[in-house]
Amino acid sequence: EVHLVESGGGLVRAGRSLRLSCAASGFSFDDYVIGLFRQVPGKECEGVSLISSSAGSTYYADSVKGRFTISRDNAKNTMTLQMNSLKPEDTAVYYCNVREVVVGFPSGKEFWGQGIQVTVSS
Numbered sequence: 001e002v003h004l005v006e007s008g009g010g011l012v013r014a015g016r017s018l019r020l021s022c023a024a025s026g027f028s029f030d031d032y033v034i035g036l037f038r039q040v041p042g043k044e045c046e047g048v049s050l051i052s053s054s055a056g057s058t059y060y061a062d063s064v065k066g067r068f069t070i071s072r073d074n075a076k077n078t079m080t081l082q083m084n085s086l087k088p089e090d091t092a093v094y095y096c097n098v099r100e101v102v103v104g105f106p107s108g109k110e111f112w113g114q115g116i117q118v119t120v121s122s
Helices: none
Strands: 003-007 010-013 018-025 032-039 046-051 058-060 068-073 078-083 092-102 105-112 116-121
Touching (some): 018 032, 018 092, 032 078, 046 078, 058 068
Parallel strands (some): 010 116
Antiparallel strands (some): 003 018, 032 092, 046 058, 092 116
């Protein structure tokens, strides 16, 4: 059974830091690209960051570049998003997403976490 569980969210003041983690089980973690998405009610879901299966490549949305750092530990089946210099506009529900990649191409198999709230007060 696949499990993808986010942790580390909460309420912080602007300028402070949070570390989100995503723990996975039930699938071959190192065959999957991992991404963090976030959603605010009434707005489209936004891709925040992504890391390749080998951790060799990363992506950051312009809105978080220079403030957020994504990493993964394939031995522990975990992903971490270090969020520094948080802003009120970072407030959202954050979702972990994994997508299988086979010989460099998406297989169509993906899973989502249940989401975790991050609230940044001004």
